[in-house]
Amino acid sequence: MADKKENDELAKGSAGAKAQDNAGESENIELKKKLAEAKAALKSADEEKAKLECDLDQEKKAREEAEAENRKLDDHVAKLEGSELERQKAEEKVKIFIAEGEGAEGRDDVFVGAQGISYQIKRGVEVKVPMSVYNILNDSAYTAYEESGDGEDIEYVARAVPRYNIRVVE
Structure with a gap:
């Protein structure tokens, strides 16, 4: 009987070991x-x-x-x-004077670019500039619209207005 008990325990131990081996193998x-x-x-x-x-x-x-x-x-x-x-x-130079304009913007310096060369011209001061710069300033204008007609026939007419008040000094 003791042998049977020992055999059962060995079988259980063996089965447990096999289960552990299988679990270890699976892991x-x-x-x-x-x-x-x-x-x-x-x-x-x-x-x-x-x-x-x-x-x-x-x-x-x-x-x-x-x-x-x-x-x-x-x-x-x-x-x-x-x-x-x-x-x-x-280039031939021309001496000009740019008068101040209305408002704060009218006192700002005038910036002109001519063929990649920049000029900053102070208002209210006589300065010599190349003729090409003077021509750019002289041609600068903005478009103002004025009412024309009356009643239902009112039209707005565009007019070019010089942007700067320029005077040639010499």
């Missing part, structure tokens, strides 16, 4: 699956990283090329502006 399989998934995710991340690094290198190269092209264009523009500035310096 081992799950861990291997997770490890394989993690390795696949790592490989995918590495591939994405390599792609992004390649894209970044291409962007850097494109930016460097664009900056080099911009420097060339800046140099070219500087040459053109330099030659235009020289042309305007050699």
